[in-house]
Amino acid sequence: MASVYHGSDAHLATVLAHEVGHIVARHHAEKETRSTWVYFIHDMLNRFVTIDFAQRVLPLVPLLPFNRRLEMEADYIGLLLMAAAGYDPRCAPIIYDEFDKYEELKESRNKFKLGGFLSSHPPGRKRAQALDRPRIMEEALVLYNNVKAKRGDES
Incomplete structure (x- = not known):
């Protein structure tokens, strides 16, 4: 199942640039602010609902689409970062x-499926399609071609 990119510098650049994208966008601070409100609402609801399900799942559900x-957003920022660093963005x-x-392979082995409902990440195909949009x-x-031109790369 591995492609020419698996384990390559381009693969590593894609993953690292995505993670740096989270830092550049200050996602941790954004999540903390949102979590404070979600847990406040959760605590208020817990005064009326004592079901274990509500205590465990309720805090997660509003955060998933967020x-x-x-x-x-980190995918997009990461794409630009990797391109600016001289890695071909077409591999992302x-x-x-x-x-x-x-x-899909992992989920096919799992007997308990929710169709990705509880996934914190969008499906890879959706992420690929978003990054592959022409604009x-x-x-x-x-960015990538400018870096190549400055380096004098012909390839």
């Missing part, structure tokens, strides 16, 4: 698509 949005959608295939990829390719 987390998925942050992941997509391929790598995210591979993540999706890995997740986004063109923006990344401009």
